[in-house]
Amino acid sequence: MTDGGVPKNLDELLRTAGRLQAEVSRVRDELDHRRVEGESGGGMVRCAVSGAGDLLSLTIDPALAAGAANLKMIEDLVVAAVNQAFGRARELAQQEMARVTGGLPMPPGLMGS
Numbered sequence: 001m002t003d004g005g006v007p008k009n010l011d012e013l014l015r016t017a018g019r020l021q022a023e024v025s026r027v028r029d030e031l032d033h034r035r036v037e038g039e040s041g042g043g044m045v046r047c048a049v050s051g052a053g054d055l056l057s058l059t060i061d062p063a064l065a066a067g068a069a070n071l072k073m074i075e076d077l078v079v080a081a082v083n084q085a086f087g088r089a090r091e092l093a094q095q096e097m098a099r100v101t102g103g104l105p106m107p108p109g110l111m112g113s
Contacts, residue, residue: 023100028052031093038085045077049085051092058082 031051039046044061058081064074 020101024097027096027100031096034092036085036088036092038081038083038088040080040084041073041077045074045081047078047081047085049082049089051089051096053086053089053093055082055085 034051035048035056036051037046037048041061041064044064045059047058048056050056058078060074060078064070064077
């Protein structure tokens with residue numbers, strides 16, 4: 001039942017946790033290189049976010065920026081596009097982590113930050 005004083009089921013659990021942690025780390029690295037996009041205003045404002053949640057780019061159609069009176073609208077469209085992209089990045093990360101963990105919820109911080 002024991003191997004060197006460690007119950008076999010505990011030993012197997014620790015090996016499984018180590019494999020899971022390595023897989024989570026691999027997925028996080030992959031997410032750093034994945035890209036999702038958000039847009040608003042019919043595509044007049046576009047942005048790209050990494051799967052890790054970093055803003056990579058922001059593009060504003062020059063026609064939108066033509067008048068200073070559009071400034072508040074531009075700001076609102078930027079916020080909407082960025083929030084859409086961040087939401088997609090969160091969904092991507094959740095899907096990838098669920099695939100790795102088999103859908104099991106992991107306590108915050110268990111698999112690293």
